[in-house]
Amino acid sequence: MLIDATELPAGQVLRADLCVIGAGAAGITIARELVRSGLDVLLCEGGGLEPTPGSTDLYRGEVTGRRFGPEGSAELTDNRLRYFGGSTNHWGGFCLPLDPIDFERRPWLPHSGWPIERAVLDPYYQRAVDVVGLAGDRFDWPYWEQEHDAGTSPIEPGRLSAVAGQIWPQRFGEVYREELVASDDVTVVLNANATRVNVAPESDLVTSISLATVDGVAFSAEATVFVLAMGGIENPRLLLASNDVRTAGVGNGHDLVGRFFAEHLQTLAGFALLRGGPDQYPAFQAMPVAVGEHQVALSLVAQLSAEVIREEELVGAGGVIFTEPFPAGSVQQREGITGADVAHLARSVSGQAVGTSASLLVASEQQLDPDSRVTLGDDVDGIGVPRVRVHWKQAEVERRSMLRFCEVLGQELGRAGLGHVQLAAGGLRPSFSSSQSQSGSDYELDPGAVGGDFDVLPGNHHMCTTRMASAASSGVVDADGRVFDTANLYVAGSSVFSTGGVSPPTFTIVALAIRLAERLRSELAS
Template sequence: MIFEGFEAYRRAGFSPRVAIIGAGPAGTTIARKLAQANIPVVVFEAGKDDYDEVSQGFYAGKVIGDPYFDLDVTRLRYQGGSSNHWAGWCRALDAVDFEPKPWVPDTGWPIRRDAIEPYLEETREILDLVPFKPDRPLSEDIRWVQLIKSPAVRFLEKYGAELAASPNIALVRDTYVSDLQGNGTQITGAHVWSNNAPHGVFHAPFFVVATGGLENSRLLLWSNQRANGGVVPQSEALGRYWMEHPHYQAGNAIIPKPEAFETDDVQEAFFSPSWAAMERAKILNFGIRLIEQPYHGVKGLISSLACSAPGTAEWAANEIDNNLRCAAQLHVAWEMAPVATNRIELSRTERDRAGVPRIELHWQKSEQERRTVLESMRLFGNTLARTDLGRVRLADWLRNNEAYPEDAELGGNHHMGGTRMGTDPAKSVVDADCKVHGMANLFVGGSSVFPTSGQANPTTTLVALACRLSEHLKALVA
């Protein structure tokens, strides 16, 4: 059932067991699975069924630190959430991403990869993915990995009709949960803003916050402030340890035999490090995206190598006579260290139309990230050279230790952390079951629970975690 506003929903007399705040990939997945188990759920979607500039304006905020996207651009506020501008790249976090890295403080999950394994097949069906191929080593340091580009499932388009037809789902659009009420042990209600006006307090036995990797922290920070600590009673880590995947072109490569790598249908290949390489170099996980260029790009690259790397230029010139076929751009995306000072705060001066403070996002890349991108290129370049598969040239900004380019991709629009999962409430917000520490009926869905980010795009993992949370809720609520 779909309701265009809270008043219409209230008149219907629907009685849910679980209230889900947010109709993006996590919220929609949880709602569908609970409904299939005959558990009635209400889903509050702050936006409507299409983009609206007024609604989108609620997401405006401020970034303090490194250059980043405008906050009202990097996510979407209507049904389906940011799946509506998702590019579709999919890969689950590696098993090593769940493990602590002794050389990086505060890394590791309280669960291991095998905790999400039972849900990956279902996740593949949800995201319309073909089966993943196993990784293949190029050397002891670098492995070929597969990222799959799904048809970029829009959750509104794929699942909207199912939600509308389900007797166990009430989807309430244009309805913004502005804050939660709590007494330090459970959520007792939620203030609702709908159709541009306050609509009082809503009650339900269980609540799931699934508003996105920035908004989850914002909602809980504001709720906790309003409730004098009654929503997140142990809040030291709330909003902290926020992460992105920085994205930059870090170099080029000359590839004599591009058929040596398996590329996708747009001639791209992906590579990541082995655990041994990360441990030896004391770096974070990374992904290299090799984008093939046509032959005419090779000569220009050889010319640019003539001064900076004459040996490589000579090798490349000789290879031209051996049917050298392509050059490639090398883009790197990498894991950020979880640092408490990278955080989401509430503005002291700016509020949205419902009176909720806007976000101030503090984020800064550290020397650990700089070393990771530099070492990623060195490891990849050494692998290509040792196997005679190609040669790598570093981008000038990286080779000369210059500032990160401000006209680059900057990041992946991957918002992780802020309500991280863990066993220590001083450094985490939710436990291994995504339940807020100390609260009996409050859960969090989405990538904000990631304690560490790995290098893979987060959607596959966050949907698998949503399936896992759904199973936990089914046992708890039934």
């Protein structure tokens, strides 16, 4: 069933067994898992079927600390979408599971460690494959190389691992809307923005969630169990804003809601010169692979191995080698050792000519910092909810890990006799414009400036703000995703990640959502 909340009378009370707030990857997955369960499920989406300025405006907020984009840009409204399907309406579709080391406590990284092991998620990752529309549950490159002729990886197991990212930007809203609307169990409510989680005094239960349309028509949802699935910024925002009974907000007895905000850092970190022509490197280009009805693009991703991360006390970092220009344009290096110099050296040593230039796009996870956090701002939005303030912090180890990845990749390419790597992050600057710059190039590289606090781009992955932990003193939700001090309130999505890892989050979001749905089905049935 589908309800447009703009057609509901003020004060309407919707009732169900389960109320899910947010219809993105997590919320839609939970609702789908409960189709034909016999449970009444409300799936409340703040937006409609298309983005609208009024709905998007509710995302506006204040960014302090590190920026997500140029100052003055729409930093908090460009990187997420508030309509049915959520941010899956614009995601890139890059899927990888988290690595086992991501779940471990790493003593050199404060607050690291999940309350579950990777093996706990394995069966849910397998089920997530179909939900996301991937071509299988194998993410090791050798499998694709051997079974699907995906091209040879130069990476030998050791200091790096070679994994296969599967790229398929499943649009959850488009693909699953009809199924949900046709279901007798699920009621999709559009234009239903959560404004408060209501708890009774002296109780550990949520009684209802207050909702409103962007025009301010208020209504509410009552249920046995509630799930917040609004994303890594909105989940903590709503919990913090629900401070009428619990003055610090719901789930915030230990002042942890909104803390540990983490992203993925991304940057063009370097270049590679490779022997022979680009045709020799099919693994370095997104390669279409079809398995059954699913067709994805495969991307070879090299990552620092767990051994290197442990030995050198780094965070996870990895990247892809693009043999196609990225970004489009040319680079001028005025001083120092150039690619031409290195190509001459390589030819003299190996007798083989350089024929391919490539770019290294590198990403890293973040070290958790409790002061990197989501809080409430001073202003309120159009429906009376305090706007969000995001204070994003970064740490030196993240950039060090990205550069170390490039260096190890250079060693691997050299070992294989394939080429050389140049680290560039920190030394790469856009020219004013091709026509205005003296060099006529789009970028200038100052190798003496490589390193330091170089520019990075956010992955637009908002994580860890209601992190999963084994105790209320170190997280907001338990290993099942239940808010520690609230018996019938769960959180889904990347905000429950204990740490972010370096893999893009959506595949893990879906796996966790399937796991949570299984838990809810059991709990509500009993």
